Amino acid sequence: MSQPNCSSLWASTAAPDIEASALQGTVPADVVIVGAGFTGCAAALAMAQRGARVRLLEANVVGWGASGRTGGQVIPGLKFDPDEIEAMFGPDLGPRMVNAVGSVGDEVFGLIEQHAISCDAQRKGWLQPAFSTRSLDLALRRCDSWQRRGADVAPVGRSEMARLLGTDHYLGGWEDRRAGHVQPMSYVRGLAGAAQRAGAVIHIDSPALSLTRQGAKWRVSTPQGAVDADQVLLATNGYTDGLWPGLARTVVPMMSFQAATIPISEDLGKSILPEGHAASDTRRLLWYFRRDAHGRLTMGGRAPYREDLGAADADYVRNAVNRLYPQFKNTPFEFHWAGRVAMTQDHIPHLNRLDNGLWAALGYNGRGVGMATLFGRYLADLASGVPAQDIPFPVTSMRPIQGYPFTRLVARALVSYYRIRDQLEAV
Numbered sequence: 001m002s003q004p005n006c007s008s009l010w011a012s013t014a015a016p017d018i019e020a021s022a023l024q025g026t027v028p029a030d031v032v033i034v035g036a037g038f039t040g041c042a043a044a045l046a047m048a049q050r051g052a053r054v055r056l057l058e059a060n061v062v063g064w065g066a067s068g069r070t071g072g073q074v075i076p077g078l079k080f081d082p083d084e085i086e087a088m089f090g091p092d093l094g095p096r097m098v099n100a101v102g103s104v105g106d107e108v109f110g111l112i113e114q115h116a117i118s119c120d121a122q123r124k125g126w127l128q129p130a131f132s133t134r135s136l137d138l139a140l141r142r143c144d145s146w147q148r149r150g151a152d153v154a155p156v157g158r159s160e161m162a163r164l165l166g167t168d169h170y171l172g173g174w175e176d177r178r179a180g181h182v183q184p185m186s187y188v189r190g191l192a193g194a195a196q197r198a199g200a201v202i203h204i205d206s207p208a209l210s211l212t213r214q215g216a217k218w219r220v221s222t223p224q225g226a227v228d229a230d231q232v233l234l235a236t237n238g239y240t241d242g243l244w245p246g247l248a249r250t251v252v253p254m255m256s257f258q259a260a261t262i263p264i265s266e267d268l269g270k271s272i273l274p275e276g277h278a279a280s281d282t283r284r285l286l287w288y289f290r291r292d293a294h295g296r297l298t299m300g301g302r303a304p305y306r307e308d309l310g311a312a313d314a315d316y317v318r319n320a321v322n323r324l325y326p327q328f329k330n331t332p333f334e335f336h337w338a339g340r341v342a343m344t345q346d347h348i349p350h351l352n353r354l355d356n357g358l359w360a361a362l363g364y365n366g367r368g369v370g371m372a373t374l375f376g377r378y379l380a381d382l383a384s385g386v387p388a389q390d391i392p393f394p395v396t397s398m399r400p401i402q403g404y405p406f407t408r409l410v411a412r413a414l415v416s417y418y419r420i421r422d423q424l425e426a427v
Contacts, residue, residue: 008337009260009292010068014185015118018062018192023203023225029055031383032220032229034208034243037067038368039361040235041191042111042376043383048198050384055227056192056200057220059207063188065239066368069339071258071288071300072184073278074109074370075126076102076176079347081145089394096392102151104370105178111373112182117190119183120293124276126179129161129170135282136171143174152177165279166272167324173282181278181290184369191373211243211358218357231383234360235376237368238340244354249400251342251350251363257309258300259317259336260292261328269295272325287320296335297321297328309338341366351378351395359383360398 031047033040036058044056058064078085078101085101086094105123112121130136146153153176162168164175192202206222213219217228234240240248264272273279273291280288289299299317314336322329344350344363349371352360359382361375378391388395 007335008069008185009258009296009298009335010072010183010185010337012335013292013294014068014183015189017189018196018202020062020202020204022205023055023057023222023227025224026226026228027055029053029227029229031055031231031233032057032218032227033233033235034220035065035235035237035239036062036188036192036202036204037065037235037237038188038191038372039237039376039379040233041188041195042373043233043235043379044195044200044202044376045111045191045198046377046380047383048195048200050380051199052384054195054200055229056195056202057206057208057222057227058202058204061204062192062202063185066237066339066341067188067372068185069256069258069337070184070368071256071278071290071298072181072187072369073126073280073288073290074105074123074180074182075278075280075367076104076151076178076370077142077146078349078367079365081142082149083145093392093394098149100374100392101371102146102149102178104367104374105180107374107377108182108187108370109180111191111194112187115190115194117187117194119186119190121180121182121187122276123180125175125177125278127156127161127164127173127175127277127279128282129156129165129173129279130282131170132282133171136173139173139282146176164273164275164277165324166274169324170281175277179278182369183293187369208243231357232359233379233383234354234358234362235379237362237364237372238342240342240362244358244360246398246400247352247354247360247362249404250352250398251344252401253340254302254343255309255338256300256302256341256366257313257317257336257338258298259314259333260296260298261321261331262334263295264297264328264331266295268327269297272297287317287324289320289324297325311336313338341368345401348394349375351375351382351391351393352398353382353388353395354398357383
């Protein structure tokens with residue numbers, strides 16, 4: 001199946017793909033995983049390392065969905081501050097969740113080092129610059145909340161933020177030194193290769209068409225074969241379909257659009273993100289940006305919910321580049337691409353027990369590189385028999401969103417509302 005939307009920077013500059021073929025015939029497994037993105041590949045790696053017979057099914061190619069189209073930023077934390085998480089989930093689970101979401105940098109960069117994954121990994125920190133006085137207060141509160149728990153974070157004043165970003169557009173903000181960025185397609189291919197070396201079998205061009213019980217086993221059928229397994233892990237995130245009825249209604253897919261300039265000359269670009277940070281600001285419709293390994297400036301933001309997004313839809317990110325870095329106003333985009341971000345109603349990623357031996361992880365709310373990698377391991381833990389109460393995250397039943405058919409209408413209205421609020425709030 002061809003990839004829509006884009007000429008993707010990540011697909012064009014990635015490390016070589018793994019060797020894999022479509023599933024043929026009916027095969028047994030201990031666990032079958034649907035979806036070869038960060039979640040599925042991390043789960044396959046963890047399960048194979050434990051000696052399980054693993055089959056991983058991907059409808060297209062490894063990293064085709066959200067994982068190969070993300071901005072590649074590895075950011076600890078969630079939408080909520082640690083204080084808020086602990087208040088929401090109580091004195092036992094709350095602190096364990098905070099530790100878990102704060103550890104995603106160690107999770108990702110640890111796997112990269114352990115398996116020698118070549119993915120332009122840079123752990124040089126993440127900046128959250130504030131575009132308004134209100135959002136600056138929120139950013140500094142978030143920084144303080146992490147600082148009180150010993151995290152390697154620090155507030156950043158206006159002049160220092162301008163130096164670190166190469167633009168005076170922002171009022172200040174904070175820095176998280178636990179964070180970094182990767183070439184996401186290279187990273188997911190690296191995870192897949194590591195899973196193969198550990199013994200997992202990966203099948204591409206093998207969409208899961210049905211999921212049924214066959215006695216004590218689960219059967220996942222594809223166009224040319226099937227896998228019979230004790231455990232099934234669903235790892236399809238924003239590309240979740242009707243394979244398990246109702247699961248797609250637990251998340252709201254949103255489109256994220258990115259573009260990348262041509263490589264910027266050393267003289268012109270030497271002051272732009274000079275220390276290698278990634279950044280995403282405090283707008284409700286945020287701008288997220290960084291440099292790639294070849295000096296390109298990449299910029300991302302929200303886009304209309306359509307699968308046929310193209311160059312004509314790049315105005316939003318073009319305007320963002322022009323406002324932050326007017327010296328690049330005439331620097332053309334070399335690549336543009338889009339993909340689905342899966343948002344949850346409660347803004348918390350979901351680990352779901354759907355049935356005996358059937359698990360799902362989805363809804364990373366824009367923090368997919370780190371959270372999806374972490375949740376892949378949690379799925380492996382659950383499939384291996386680790387009690388749900390020992391996972392430092394809620395393991396819940398599936399909860400479809402009420403009034404789901406209207407969620408996209410509501411989401412479109414919210415995007416328009418947030419855009420107006422951002423415009424009014426900007427200083």
